[in-house]
Amino acid sequence: MNQLTLQWVEAGQVKTYTVADQQQSGKPSGSTRIGRDPVRCNLVLTHPTVSGLHVEIFYDPQRGGFYLRNLRDSNPPVVDRQKLTEGDVMLRQGTSIYLGQVELQVTAIATRVANTVVVPPPVATTAPALLVEEPTASQAGSAYGLRCPRCHQISPYERLSLGCPWCGTSLAAAISVLMVPGEK
Secondary structure, eight states, X not given: OOEEXXXXXXXXEEEEEEEXXXXXXXXXXXXXXXXXXXXXXXXXXXXXTSOSSOEEEEEETTTTEEEEEEOOTTSOOEETTEEOOSSEEEOOTTOEEEETTEEEEEEEEEOXXXXXXXXXXXXXXXXXXXXXXXXXXXGTTOEEEEEXXXXXXXXXGGGTTTOOTTTOOOSTTOEEEEEOTTOO
């Protein structure tokens, strides 16, 4: 998870707030909204010079960083001594943000590179090796047949173009089997 930590002084006390790229709140997902209005903001600042809905901070995975966007044209934030009237600006550790007369400092940024999963190339599969054996005395008078792929009955090779006499399935995909006289 990617995180950014803000620090400011309110009523003589140092406060901190951590912005995460996946906020767990009822506010718009993926961003932290800052202002005076507790209904619309994740982080509420009570100073009267802060707008009801002043700015939002969000993580942009394509650009790989946290950004601040102005949400109030008549009271723009000042980021590192520059007024932000439109667009957004990337935040860095040490960035100073003024919302009205309240100064927030970015004290820490922790970004994680997504885990890379290496998928190995598919392994070429080979057909199972066939064992070739010399026919035994009992197999000497045997012949080959076709095992139906559907009902598994064995038919003589002469049925190849006619299909399985039991279920009618084509024997084109049938495997050859050894038919020993007297065996089923």
